[in-house]
Amino acid sequence: MAIKDYLRQRFFPHIWCPGCGHGIVLSSLLHAVEELGLAKNDIVMTSGIGCSARISGYVDFHSLHTLHGRALAFATGVKLAKPALNLLVPMGDGDALAIGGNHFIHAARRNINITAIVMNNRIYGMTGGQFSPLSGCGKRATTAPFLTIDQEFDVVKLAKAAGASFVARSTTYHAKESTLYLKKAIMHKGFSVVEILSQCPTHYGRKNKEGDAPDMLELYKDTTAKLGSKALEKNPDLIPRGIFVEEERGEYCEEYDKLVDKAMGGAR
Numbered sequence: 019m020a021i022k023d024y025l026r027q028r029f030f031p032h033i034w035c036p037g038c039g040h041g042i043v044l045s046s047l048l049h050a051v052e053e054l055g056l057a058k059n060d061i062v063m064t065s066g067i068g069c070s071a072r073i074s075g076y077v078d079f080h081s082l083h084t085l086h087g088r089a090l091a092f093a094t095g096v097k098l099a100k101p102a103l104n105l106l107v108p109m110g111d112g113d114a115l116a117i118g119g120n121h122f123i124h125a126a127r128r129n130i131n132i133t134a135i136v137m138n139n140r141i142y143g144m145t146g147g148q149f150s151p152l153s154g155c156g157k158r159a160t161t162a163p164f165l166t167i168d169q170e171f172d173v174v175k176l177a178k179a180a181g182a183s184f185v186a187r188s189t190t191y192h193a194k195e196s197t198l199y200l201k202k203a204i205m206h207k208g209f210s211v212v213e214i215l216s217q218c219p220t221h222y223g224r225k226n227k228e229g230d231a232p233d234m235l236e237l238y239k240d241t242t243a244k245l246g247s248k249a250l251e252k253n254p255d256l257i258p259r260g261i262f263v264e265e266e267r268g269e270y271c272e273e274y275d276k277l278v279d280k281a282m283g284g285a286r
């Protein structure tokens with residue numbers, strides 16, 4: 019199946035601003051799905067609200083565009099009802115770690131077989147550029163005209179601490195790397211998190227004087243480094259990319275099934 023066959027072409031042109039990183043994330047994801055040879059009918063995508071969440075409208079999978087912050091809650095319900103399906107959950111800063119933060123840590127804790135994609139653009143783009151839990155200190159936003167003083171979450175550390183059994187980070191500059199991690203995350207049995215740094219030139223880039231989309235992509239190239247690389251060894255201030263966690267642990271739906279089987283004494 020060609021990449022375009024995974025798209026709902028009737029919904030194009032998309033709503034994203036020129037240079038938005040979210041289109042690159044979509045492309046990396048579709049390449050992952052295509053390279054894995056997944057059938058459209060075997061994939062369910064749930065999303066919340068925001069620029070990132072619009073992805074679910076453009077893919078020709080089973081898709082649910084749900085409530086802000088509840089994408090993982092919907093995905094959990096679908097997965098428990100239909101465990102054979104592949105659940106993909108693209109989320110922005112708010113869906114993943116503000117209003118949706120509790121769902122994020124509990125989905126990780128349960129190790130339910132869902133692929134969470136955190137599209138980290140460090141701002142609330144759709145609602146006009148308010149700062150988010152991923153903005154970090156000293157950043158300018160609509161709601162922080164004198165700069166932010168809130169510490170940001172480190173998505174990787176949070177996912178790891180909450181119990182996610184696969185955790186990776188990439189950027190939109192490293193689109194092929196993102197595809198590789200997404201493929202591994204989709205194939206992983208358990209809760210997987212792929213954080214992709216994704217530029218919002220319209221709000222974050224403009225307010226924080228990071229330039230336009232190509233400048234922001236260059237920044238991802240210059241400020242990140244692969245885990246285990248010499249560059250990271252020399253400069254630990256660089257943001258590490260790579261796979262941080264990949265471990266086997268009991269998957270929630272399977273464990274739940276075992277529990278029910280035991281309680282029913284094999285009568286199911």
Ligand code: SF4
Nearest residue numbers: 034035038069143218
């Ligand atoms: S506001 Fe930002 S995140 Fe939203 S579509 Fe525009 S560039 Fe992308």
